[in-house]
Amino acid sequence: MVVKMSAKQELLLSVNVVIFSLQEDALQVLLTPCQELDSSAGWQLPGLPVEERESLEQAAMRALSDLVDHHEVYLEQLYTYGEPQRIPDCRQVSVVYFALVPAHARYPSCGAERWFPLDELPAPAHDHGEILAYALRRLRYKLEYSAVGFQLLPDEFTLSELQHTYEIILGEKLDKRNFRRRILQADIIEETPHLRTGEGRPARLYRYRPDAVAEVKARRLFP
């Protein structure tokens, strides 16, 4: 959405989306190539201008919809960036959203976009590197007090898969018995009748309880 300011300058109001997904034992982010003519290459967060009659969240959903199955997306507003010089030669305000999608909801690439594992990120354009770093911090943080982790998994999953998800995002190993005790005590998942068979002993499948309290009150630290 192009915004005419009180005087005569124009401003662009857009949304961008940081899309996280888990694949091949790594947390990945979806980036699209910059379309700038002069600058040779470069990658940026998917985004588009906000249209007249849509809400910000609808715009973010639109930005997603060519890239992933938007019915399976967790979407949350992250932050709004509006420094006058953040994009050269163009006053642009970006409302940035943060999305989690399970691996099976990815669409096959329909354009030039690509998934990048976090440790193989190219240097993103403009302030998108900063935005990405903030989104990752928020993801790690939320994982610890809310149930967003489930948004990266299919509907039914094994406890090992769930633990693995946590380990990848947090970047550390967790103890299996403590993990199971705590996740079961939290009362947010329930058994299904199904098993997943594979190389070793088949594993019980669990599902997220839709009626679960998704956020737990943190224990106070400042008293």
Added chain:
Amino acid sequence: MVVKMSAKQELLLSVNVVIFSLQEDALQVLLTPCQELDSSAGWQLPGLPVEERESLEQAAMRALSDLVDHHEVYLEQLYTYGEPQRIPDCRQVSVVYFALVPAHARYPSCGAERWFPLDELPAPAHDHGEILAYALRRLRYKLEYSAVGFQLLPDEFTLSELQHTYEIILGEKLDKRNFRRRILQADIIEETPHLRTGEGRPARLYRYRPDAVAEVKARRLFP
């Protein structure tokens, strides 16, 4: 900032600020009267349009600067609201900030704005009630894992004053000995040589340690 959209509609980009302060044993919010001609009365959050060359945070500071001493303000972006119909007859996107000011940094009223204790709030205009409720939730939440509480107090304060601040915001009584033990163990405040004298025994004044780690890693709940 008035934004011309890709077609021909206009959009207004503005900032609003939820300003909290503590006085007379209550948490208060600053509201200004609506200037609408048709609607008789009504109160809203202070705000103004974003100007061409300023950042969003600078705009928020400008919105504050007639109301409180902006050198003593804690300011943080809260959320961006942009539903197409949130303001009748005007597509308006508001980047909302959240401010904490100590009581002594309030300016005497220079216009029609007024401080309202939270339990005597008038029904705010548009979606400002919803915004306020969200800001309060965020304040209570942040109080528990970060050191924002100090932003409502003067530079030097007694432990009783600090405890009182927490009690008002959280809306519950706290145990004095546990409060002191924990706040001192957290290692975020330090003694000053000063005492505050009053009705009873004089109390030691403390100050916030500027080098303190302002946010503590929460203990994990989802493991």
Added chain:
DNA sequence: AGAATAGTGTCTCTCAGACATTATTTG
């Protein structure tokens, strides 16, 4: 039978929460 993965219980130590008395000042 061996390889691979799933699944299970106990102990210790830290810390949150409940609780009552003494100390210092003013009028």
Added chain:
DNA sequence: CAAATAATGTCTGAGAGACACTATTCT
């Protein structure tokens, strides 16, 4: 000396974290 507020320590119970073995399936 009475009233007001500041300051201080202990005990108990819950839960986080460390730790190793058995169970089930497939090849």
